[in-house]
Amino acid sequence: MSGGRDRGPDRGRRRGHSLHAFRAILAKDLRVELRTLQSVPAMALFGVTTFVLFRYGLDRTKLSGGLAAGVLLATVLFAAILAINRLFVAERDEGGFDAIRLAPVDGTALGGAKAAALIVYLVVLEAITLPVFALFFLDSWAGLAPVAGVLALADVGLAATGVLVSAIAANSRARDLLVPLVLLPLLIPVMIAAANAAEPLLAAQGPAYGGIGKWVGVLALYDMTFIAVGFAVYDFLLED
């Protein structure tokens, strides 16, 4: 195994081509998901069931503030793991890794497309679970829109780290075990920042916006850090 990555003069052309590949892989993944419905419905079902579980686990019928934020965020993170587990299954079992490596495609295109697909799944998941959550536990729907914004930021970070871990796990023997094991500690800062940002938005006396700025900043920093790490290392995950 000699040499890192090539830096030939055609690298620019390859970048342009990578955009085509990115779009092709993303469209393929969304088409397969629409056809087979193997990730998103399971995630939504899992989310709603988890809410019911929390209702009895906490023995509360109304939630607000920090508790509401914690229940919502924990549910979304755990549901995301279901999709992250499955992200590369088709590539591994049906030869997608080989097919993509046989084409002049940058590994980053595959990683980016998978992250984008994961973000789409998470947004759909939240579009389903957020109203259910409000219906089950909240008195007021006023904080939901800004909470959705916080979740969107969290989704980007989830996708950035999730794709890295999923790609590692897909080529290992212990796929289902490795994803939660490695991913959960990596997601603790997302949990901290998103839960703290959502806490005042879900306060019992109506949403407050004081002090959420710094948490949004932490989320943005997390997102950017792991997007950068992903760009730097993704090529190495696609090699043999």
Add this chain to the structure above:
Amino acid sequence: MKVPSLRALSIATILCLGAGFTLVFFYAPLDADQGFVQKIFYLHVPLAICSLAGFMIAGVHAIRHLRSGDPVHDARSYVSIHLSVIFGVGVLLTGSIWAHASWGRWWVWDEPTLVSFLIVFLLYATYYPLRYAIEDRDRQARYASVFAITAGAFVPLNFLAVRMAQSLVHPRVFATTSGGLPGSMLFTFLVCLAGMALLWTCLVCFELAAKSASAKLSRLRRALEGETYAAPNRSRIAPSVPSRAASPLT
């Protein structure tokens, strides 16, 4: 990592650590509030700093491994993480003892440094199952490096998030920056830190030397006994050093 010799390094480590602990017990003053138990500070904090620095060093080796493809860097990254995790166990134990002595509880959630360290420790503990789950040696090394880089980027972010999440700042007995320490304590602390850093480096070099020796041995055995020889008790996750030289072209 070119160190003159293991023997010189070992002697320097023993001298420095010995001097450090002598200073701890016979020179550094007793803490006004905490008394004798505060002396665990000279063990706990250097352990934590060395452990975290070791994780960072592992990340740097991992970057070099991915850039060069040389398995030696993977071995260094592996050994760095390995020793830092062992040091990390020490950090959590001494931290817990200290927390019990000063606050009466074995674990406190409002000490952000300790909590951050626990999270970092939990993450790096998954390094072993991750390596174990990947069979192909090259791929195992590459993925382990990707992990080491990702986790290295994670460490400062995690400290930032946990620190910010502290609603009330716990009354801190010592300042994290050593600026608040009296001169004699600071001097003792710095000697202990240097000793601990030497210990970490020394252990890393010993483990790398041991790996290199066992790789050579197994190569020689293979040359003697031919194809039939299989190395006994060979760890599936520890990289052999230098596995490159084991390739038949040399």
Add this chain to the structure above:
Amino acid sequence: MPELASVQRKIEPTTSTAPLAVSVRGLWREFGEVPALRDVALTLHGGETLSVLGPNGAGKTTLLRVLASLLRPTAGEVSVLGCPLPRESWRARGRIGYLGHEPLLYRDLSGAENLRFAAQLHGLQGDATGRIAELLDLVRMSRRADELVRNLSAGMVQRLAVCRALLHQPELLLLDEPRSHLDPEAAALVEPLIGPSPERARVLVTHEIDAGLADADRVLALRAGGAVAYEGLASGLSAGDARAIYGGAP
């Protein structure tokens, strides 16, 4: 007259003026500590066919995957279509057609969708639709092109896989037992597509010794364990000698 031409081609392939399609020297590939290919060397010019013979476990598929840039060589020089691997593998990618044991098709997409996806990956834009229709027609899969791959028989899937491998008009075809899963009729159908052609070089892995020798300009015979038993002109190896390699005799 045609007979004479074919004899001519077999006698003087090394003086072929076509550029080198594949050049391999001192190739080793190890999995863990176990070599799958040992010191393999071969050359292949454009327009020629190389048959790779050998028993199970001789490393035939490994060799093909190395040439396809899907596996990195552990040691040795590999150059495919003028690009040294793995350093410039991306320049060779997209010019190689690979037909392995796996069809490399998504089971939840239809044949046509799979081929369109492959065309996009290879950056074929304008004429892709026409090319896909033409290929589907040649393998008589036009009627069933819109069925999901999971509902097709193994033979039909293999015919689609042939289309996928040929879609981007590769300069080098790597074929791993291409007739597996195909009944004689279907095999005859794809033969003109993947058969010898002056426009491309072919590496053909096969268990059918007689057919493999008849098709080939050059032959590479591998022993179990990945060592080279014979490399050279197809006319230099008799079918009997080739069978002996399978028997394990030197």
